[in-house]
Amino acid sequence: MTYEFIEYPDREMLVIDLANQLAGDLRTALSHSDRAVLSVPGGTSPGPIFDDLCAADLDWARVDVLLNDERWVPEDHERSNTALLRQRLLVDRAASARYLPLYAPYPEPDDALAELAKPIEEELPLAVLLLGMGADRHTASLFPGADQLDAALAHDAPTLLAMRAPGAPEPRITLSAPVLNGALAKHVLIFGAEKREALESARGLSVHDAPINAVLDGAKVHWAA
Numbered sequence: 001m002t003y004e005f006i007e008y009p010d011r012e013m014l015v016i017d018l019a020n021q022l023a024g025d026l027r028t029a030l031s032h033s034d035r036a037v038l039s040v041p042g043g044t045s046p047g048p049i050f051d052d053l054c055a056a057d058l059d060w061a062r063v064d065v066l067l068n069d070e071r072w073v074p075e076d077h078e079r080s081n082t083a084l085l086r087q088r089l090l091v092d093r094a095a096s097a098r099y100l101p102l103y104a105p106y107p108e109p110d111d112a113l114a115e116l117a118k119p120i121e122e123e124l125p126l127a128v129l130l131l132g133m134g135a136d137r138h139t140a141s142l143f144p145g146a147d148q149l150d151a152a153l154a155h156d157a158p159t160l161l162a163m164r165a166p167g168a169p170e171p172r173i174t175l176s177a178p179v180l181n182g183a184l185a186k187h188v189l190i191f192g193a194e195k196r197e198a199l200e201s202a203r204g205l206s207v208h209d210a211p212i213n214a215v216l217d218g219a220k221v222h223w224a225a
């Protein structure tokens, strides 16, 4: 497993540079095919990247945007990743992108898997993937100890899985490891000393203890303190 680790002098530099790289990757993908899929994390880290990326000069009408994972809460909930995307990525020039939802108003994510997977499967593979990582070394909703982790890591995993984990306060829905790994360009965004240490020490751990290991090969990891 090899990945490139890029260290930036500060978060602001990282944000500018990474947003540029994502826009460049999207332009490259659009020069080779009619449409390109961009998949992004929720959580607290990517907001500033979205603020820059949404203004990128590219043909957003040919871009499909989706989340790597979603917490099973309605869009008006403060923990909704969809709400974050609508507020900070699907605005400005990027407002003309097509959004592929990872939430539908069913009581449990399990009820919505087939319905939500269908339009995504029509557009795969992912062209550009941005991943986040938790200090517990989860990425997307591939959490250590999650009930469907093995199923999500399998080479023949379905596109989407429902996931419940001790480290996650609500049920989740997530893209599987093979779908994430199918991305043509893969970036990981991490901030702070704790996550850097978590990533470095993941090397000696199994994929069950460090699910991030399942998606690191060929990735560019972007880090700032």
Ligand SMILES: O=C(O)[C@H](O)[C@@H](O)[C@H](O)[C@H](O)COP(=O)(O)O
Binding pocket: 040, 041, 042, 043, 044, 045, 046, 068, 069, 070, 071, 081, 131, 132, 133, 134, 138, 139, 140, 141
């Ligand atoms: O919905 C989510 O929580 C995510 O998509 C998740 O995988 C996230 O990327 C990490 O938990 C890091 O989150 P922070 O950026 O908030 O630390």
